Amino acid sequence: MDSPNPSPAPPSPSQQLAKHAPVEGSDGFSSYFSQLTGNPFFTAGFGLAALATVGRIGQKSLVQGASLLRRRMLVDIEITHHDEAYPWLLLWMTNFHRSQLAGAQQASQGGILSSIVQRINPRLHHLQVSTAQSKSGSPRSAHFAFVPGHGQHILRYGSSFVLVDRQRQKSYNMSTGVPFETIRMTTLYSHRRVFEDIFAEAHEMHQQLQEGKTTIHTSNGMDWKPFGEPKRKRPLQSIVLERGVKERIVEDVEAFIKARTWYLDRGIPYRRGYLLYGPPGTGKSSFIQALAGHLDYDIAILNVSERGLHDDKLSHMLSRVPPRTIVLLEDIDVAFANRKQADAEGYSGANVTFSGLLNALDGVASGEERIIFLTTNYVERLDEALIRPGRVDMTVRLGEATEYQIGELWDRFYAEFDTEGAGKKQFLAKTNRLGLTNTVSTAALQGLFLYNKDDPEGAIKMVQGLTAGHPRRAEDHVELPGHVDVNDVR
Secondary structure, eight states: OOOOOOOOOOOHHHHHHHSSEEEETTTTHHHHHHHHHHOOHHHHTTTHHHHHHHHHHHHHHHHHHHHHHHHHHHHEEETTSTTTTHHHHHHHHHHHHHHHHHHHHHTTTTTTHHHHHHHHHHOOOOOEEEEEEESSSSSEEEEEEEEEEEEEEEEETTTEEEEEEEEEEEEOOOOOOOOEEEEEEEEEEGGHHHHHHHHHHHHHHHHHTTTTOOOEEEEEEEEEEEEOOOOOOOOGGGOOOOOOHHHHHHHHHHHHTTTHHHHHHTOOOEEEEEEEOTTTSSSSHHHHHHHHHHOOOOEEEEOTTTTTOOOHHHHHHHHHHOOEEEEEEEEETHHHOOOOOOOOSSSSSSSSOOOHHHHHHSSSOOOOSSEEEESSOOOOGSTTTTTTTOSEEEEOOSOOOOOOHHHHHHHEEEETOOOHHHHHHHHHHEEEEETTTTTTOOHHHHHHHHHHTOOHHHHHHHHGGGGOOOOOOOOOOOOTTEEEEETTOO
């Protein structure tokens, strides 16, 4: 009886050869790969290691090739937040974004082609808001500015596309708490000139914002930093000094600025020192601020009694004064007159020594190209070594208001009301009768006029109140080298 499921016959030798023979066509590679992976040496690890090595070499070649291609075709520039141009660039990007939005709005009202071009232009899509509230006026008023946020942005500047990458690092400045930031700009190597155009526009934009303002710098760590917002320039004519004094100082400073080559050719240190002294409220600091605005200079204020200040730091700061900046050392007499005993914290005042101050002013390591002003209310307390020529080249006493100054101040406040000058004559006669001439400060007179800013009659009636403070009469001033007496300048 036949079996229902007969067993198949064993394959012949020819069939066995055909089974292991390579298959032509698309299945040939699969057959070879199957044989390779079935090889015991390959599966033991040698083959896999070889494939990994080949893959790694191929990946590294691709990376190097891409890097070479990038170096050949692209160029980038990096700006750190320590550089002065960093805020300029952010300002430029902010205004560039505004101009793009304005251009898109105009294009939507124009032709179809302009609208299409504006639509395909890259724009800033990740922004940060910078809010500023007015210190005066409505408490609800605020100004919002949208600055480029962190991340990557693509800008189209003319015919060039620029990739902007703003990154914030995890590290912080321990003294200011400001995080470390960088901006990297990338474009085609053939368009590398676009960086010069962008930075030139950013600098010009910064200059336009600073126009009409004076920046005040203060020490911050081992460097100078702007203190608050730039101040509006104070007109030089708003400062009322005795006749000819203001003009004499301005003339000397302007002559010094123009004589830079003369100093360098003769090997003379290019620096100039001025000392303004006199009672409080006579306009010393105000005049320096107005002078800086007149010269288009900034002001760097350094307090010699500042906690943590020492000789090396003082010398370092005076050697790194920002360009076109007047250095101001106010109340220089206080620096060494009020040395305190160590308190509970071990602080005994600044560590600046008198010899350290002298060396910083005109020592071997002192800075060049510098204009420095010193002020004091008590010139008799200053050491002669501090105010000798070379450290202080001109000394000027700004005293109490003379009859000339009183009249000039009156005209500045009431010229539009007192067109005939009758009120001025009456006011001058009353100040002379009360003995206020050469005894009252210009600050006190200005306070009186501000209180009666639209009422000259009220100022005349209230002038007698200035005698209640018993103002100190002008003392005989100390003769100093380069001294300018207000009575000698006519």
